[in-house]
Amino acid sequence: MGVTGFEFATATRIVYGAGRLAEAPEAVKALGAHRVLLVTGRDARRAAPLREGLGRLGLETRAFAVAGEPTVALVREGCALARAERCDAVVALGGGSALDAGKAIAALVPHGGEPLDFLEVVGRGQALTHPALPFVAIPTTAGTGSEVTRNAVLGVPESQVKASLRGPQLLPRLAIVDPALLEGAPPAVLASSGLDALSQLIEPWLSARANPLTDALAREGIRRSVRSLRRAVLETPDAAAREDLALASLLGGLCLANAGLGAVHGFAAPLGGMFDAPHGAVCAALLPACLEVNLRALRSRAPDHPSLARFEELAGLLTGRAGASAEDGITWVRELCAALRVPGLKHYGLTETDVPRLVLKARAASSMKANPLPLTDEELTEIVRRSC
Template sequence: MFQFMTTPRIIFGEGCLRSSLSTLNQFGYSVLLVTGKDLSRSEIITSYLKTQGMRYQHISVTNEPNIAMVEESAVVARLFKPDMVVAMGGGSVLDMGKALAAMVTNTGDLYDYVEVVGRNVPIKAQPIPMIAIPTTASTGAEVTKNAVLKSAQDKVKVSLRSPDILPNVAIVDPTLTYGTDPRTSGRGAMDAFTHLMEAYVCGEPNPLTDMICEEGLRRLARSILPGCRQDNPRARADLSFAAMLGGMAITNAKLGAAHGLASALGGKILAPHSVITARLAPVVMSENMRAAKLNGRNDLLTRYRKIAQLLLEDTEAQMEDGVEWVKRMLEKLEIPTLSYYGLSDTPFDVIAKDAMKSVAIQGNPLPLTQERLVEVLNQVCYNPVNRSSSQMGDLSEMH
C-alpha cells in the first residue's frame, strides 16, 4: 500500500510564467508576494498585478528563513489580509512563502507547529492558497509538503510539515534559471541528485517514487554539466524537471543520512544546504553500501547499482562507479568542501546526536548509530575529494 500526493496543478515549460499569470486571478485580489533580494526578478509579476488592479504586499527574503523571521513577517501578513501567497525564488523563498501561507491562518507560536524542537502540533486552519514559482533547479520545494526553517536557539534546521502546505499551483519555467552562475547551478543540481538518490534507496520507497527517481536521475545525469555550464535550453529544462521530480520523490518516500546530518549541520555552519548534502552524499552512499553488504541486503545493493547505471548511462556500471561519479561532479562543479565552512571546528558528536533526532535519518535504508555518523563526518572532513586546479576548471568535460 502506498499513497501519493503532489501539488495539484503543475505548469511546466519554457516561458510558461508569462502565459500563466492569469492563474493568479482565480485566487482573489490581494497578493502577499515573497521574493529574494533581487526585486527585478519579480517585475513580471508586479507589473501584471498592477495591470489587473490587484493589491500586493512585498516581503523580501535575504537569508535562509528562521522561525523568528517567519513570525515577524506573519504579523505583517495578517494585517494585510492577503487572499494568496505568490512566492518566486529559490528554495528558501518558496519555503518562506509556504510557512507564511500557513501562519496567516494559524495564529500562535510557530514552535507549536514545527517538528523536533517544537510541539509538532498539526496545523489547524487551512493555509491560504499558495503559488510557487522556482527560479532554481534544486530543492523541488514547489512540490514538497514541508518548509525548512532554522531554529537559531537550537542551532538546527527543522520543518513545518503538513500535506496542507503543498502549494496549490507550481509554475516551473526553466528560463527563470537562465543566467544562474555555474557554481550555484551545480550545487543546486547536486541537492536535487541527493533527493533522488536518497528517496530511491530509502526505507519506504514505492513503485511511483521509484519510477520518478529513475527518470530524474536519467535526466540529471545527461544534463548536469551542459545545464550548469550554460543556458542550454534542453539541459536547463532537464534540471528543472529533475529537481521537481526530486521534490515529488521526497514528499512521498523518505530521505536518509545525508539530509539527517544536513538538518543538524545547517544550524551550526554557514554552508548552503545544497553544499552540505552534496558533500555528504558520496560518503553516505559508501557507508550504506558497506552496511548493506554486512547485512546481506542485496535488494539495496541492486538499487545502488541501478543508480550507477543511470548516472553513467552504462548497464555494466557497478555501484561503486556511482560514488565515483558523484565525486567527479563535486570537482567539476567546484562544490566547496565543508572544512571551508568550519566543519572541523564543530564537535562531531553533537552534530551526530542532533542528526539522530532528525526526521530524515529515520528514512535511511539501514539504521545508523551515532558512532557511524561521526565516522561519516570524519570521512567528509578529513578525507575529502582532493581538489586540484587540473580537476576543477573544465565544466565542458562530460563524465
C-alpha cells in the same frame, strides 16, 4: 517483490514549460485572490513583471523579501505583515528559501499562532489543522523541489538547527516551473542547487519508503541530471540543459515528498543550523560518503535488503554502463563533486570537536528515518569525517 501500500501527494496543479510564468497572474486571480503577499528572494526586482501582471488584473500586492534562508523570526514577521495587510493569498517567486518562507506564512496565517507551536524537533510539533491561504510557488532555481513538497524548513538560530513545519496544508495550490527562469544563473548556484536535486533523486531511490511511482520519477530525474548538470555548470547552459535541470529538481521534490530522504539530509539540516553553509553544497559534500557507508552497512548487516539491488541499478543510471557496480556509481558521484569543486565540510567551519554534537542532532532529524537502514554512531561519525 510485492508492493506495500503507499501514498502520493503533491501540489494541486503543476504547470511546466518555458514561458509559463506569463500564466501566473490569471492563475492567481482564479484562486479568488484580491490582496497578495508576494514573497521574493533578496532581489525583488526579478518579480517586477509578475507584480505588474497581477496589478493589471486589479490584484493588490505587498512585497516581502527573504534575504537568506528563512528563520522562525522571519516567518513570524511575514505572518504579521500578511495579517496587517489582510492578504488572502501568498505567491512566492525565488529559490527554495523564498518558497519555504511563503509556504510557512500561507499555512500559519489562518492559525494566528506562533511558528514554534507547529515546528518539529525543537518546537511543540502541533498539527496544522486549518486550511492554508491559497499559495502559488514559482521556483527560480533548480534544486530544492520545494514547489511540490509538504514541508517548509526554518532555521532556529538559538537552537542551532533547522527544522520543518509539515502537513498537507503546505502543499501549494499551484506550482509553476519555468526553466527560462534559470537563464543567467551563476555556475556556483547551478552546481549547488543541481547537486541538491541529484541527492533528492538518489536518496528517495534508495529509501526504505521507495514506491513504484517515486521509482519511475527518480529514474527519469537521474537521467536528466546526469546528462546536463556537469555541462550546465562547466559550459554555457543552453535551453535543453535548463529544461533538464528544472525537471530534475521538480522530480526530486516529488520523490522526497513521497518516499523520504536519508542520511545526507539527516546531516544537512543540523549542519545548516550550526554553520552558515548552503544546503545544496552541504548535501553534495556528504553524498559520496553516505553512499559508501550505507552500501557497506547493507552488505554486512542486511545482505538481502532490496536497496542493495537498487545500488546496482543506480550505478547504471549514473555511468550509462550496463553491468556497472555499486562502487562504479559512487566513484561517478565522487568525480562529479570534484569536477564541480564541491568543498568539504571543514570549509564551512566544522571541526573535530563539533562531530559528536552533529551526530547527535543528525540522529534526531526526520530525514534519517527513511535511510535504507539505521546507521550506528560510529558509521555516522565516519560519514562526517570522510566529508570534511
